[in-house]
Amino acid sequence: MTGSAPSPLALTIGEPAGIGAEVLLGAWLAREAKALPTFYVLGDPALIAARAQRLALDVPLIEVSPENTAAHFATALPVVPLENRLADTPGIPSGANAAGVVEAITRAVEDTLSGRAAAIVTCPIAKKPLYDAGFQYPGHTEYLGHLAEEATGGPATAVMMLAGPDLKTVPVTVHQALNEVAESLTRQAIETTGEIVARDLIGRFAIPSPRLAVSGLNPHAGEGGAMGREDIDIIAPAIAALRDKGIDAFGPLPADTMFHAAARKNYDAALCMYHDQALIPVKTLAFDDTVNVTLGLPFIRTSPDHGTAFDIAGKGVARPDSLIVAIELARWLADNAEKHAP
Ligand SMILES: NC(=O)c1ccc[n+]([C@@H]2O[C@H](COP(=O)([O-])OP(=O)(O)OC[C@H]3O[C@@H](n4cnc5c(N)ncnc54)[C@H](O)[C@@H]3O)[C@@H](O)[C@H]2O)c1
């Protein structure tokens, strides 16, 4: 890509009944003020136009292919139309939109792997309407892992990281019911996740010697085994194995005290044992500035940290901030990857 304009970012429309379309419109409107990199949206132009009209936003749209995005980005929101149509029904999700929602993600991956896009930024999806329509992956993260495996023919472990200005957290078990977490937590899963996080913090985030704080599972990291043995039997051996591989991992730490300001200075990322243990601290500290980044894949994907926000969809109050930070981070990661490409 040296000497030519960088490929644009591919943004997906997400759940049509959520706030995806309006945060996309908000991000495009902020393009000059924030000096945002060029992007296009994989979506239904009719849905985006309808949402703009509903919110009285003056946003011209232009249908493009990824290759001619840059020529239009300054004057119109570039949209690459999907084959499947999407309805504008704020707050009312429907499985009828599932094909288009999934098509956008699949095509963003194709565009990125072929070099037409530099990275993927996804708007939030609601998982239940997709499940109802037969989608078999818990969320983007797992589906992106599947697409990576299809594309490369090899195994891919997609790892979720929530990255905020002062805290990065990673859940080892992800979209899993709490009553299944302890049983599914394995030493191997912690080790593999830790290795991917360490590798990508070095390779993608330019942190040369990452420090990983590893949480316990139980109250007070098990209180010496009195409040559960997973901390001793599973997590501690995984940390020892990571350290044997030269990774600066430490713990298991009691999860209730590892996120305060002074504690956060001791590590670059926190490896947590389940979804809410990882996501509550980072979303609480910086809901508007945190980004969901997928590690471990042969392409870059970011996403805002918020969800579909059905309660405010179509009301014009959704903040585009997290999407804007996700766009900025995707560009930074893509530029970094290019700089360090062999
Ligand atoms: N990346 C993703 O695809 C993603 C991420 C998180 C949640 N989700 C999905 O979103 C759905 C709803 O999840 P939820 O209710 O737990 O979380 P949510 O983030 O959608 O909403 C939580 C609260 O924050 C508010 N909020 C969210 N984004 C906002 C914004 N940009 N500006 C202003 N206020 C905002 C909402 O109005 C709501 O009160 C679920 O189906 C969940 O699976 C998807």
Ligand SMILES: N[C@H](C(=O)O)[C@H](O)COP(=O)(O)O
């Ligand atoms: N667990 C994520 C969160 O709450 O922010 C969210 O479900 C998105 O996950 P995917 O990126 O895998 O869809």
